[in-house]
Amino acid sequence: MVSPKHHLFICTSCRINGTQKGYCFQQDSVKILQTFLEEIDERDLSGDVMLNNTGCFGICDKGPIVVVYPEGVWYGKVTVDDVERIMDEHVEGGKVVEDLVI
Numbered sequence: 001m002v003s004p005k006h007h008l009f010i011c012t013s014c015r016i017n018g019t020q021k022g023y024c025f026q027q028d029s030v031k032i033l034q035t036f037l038e039e040i041d042e043r044d045l046s047g048d049v050m051l052n053n054t055g056c057f058g059i060c061d062k063g064p065i066v067v068v069y070p071e072g073v074w075y076g077k078v079t080v081d082d083v084e085r086i087m088d089e090h091v092e093g094g095k096v097v098e099d100l101v102i
């Protein structure tokens with residue numbers, strides 16, 4: 001069984017038919033996901049951090065949304081520039097990035 005230390009869910013506005021259409025997608029959430037993948041790879045954390053894209057969480061006005069488990073922290077209006085902070089402070093540092101919490 002896979003048991004990562006952190007599991008990140010990123011809204012890429014995926015529809016049930018596989019298309020990506022929606023607010024978070026329009027706000028570069030695929031680039032955010034790709035940047036997380038690069039950071040995880042560069043930090044050699046692929047065994048510790050699992051990443052999944054999701055469909056709409058229903059709070060598009062707060063998107064792009066990133067949810068981090070096991071803490072269950074929801075980040076909103078995340079940008080590509082926030083990815084390094086979330087990785088540094090939360091995933092590796094164990095400290096929630098309070099100003100991004102929704």
Ligand code: FES
Nearest residue numbers: 011024056057060
């Ligand atoms: S499209 Fe991301 S929360 Fe709705």
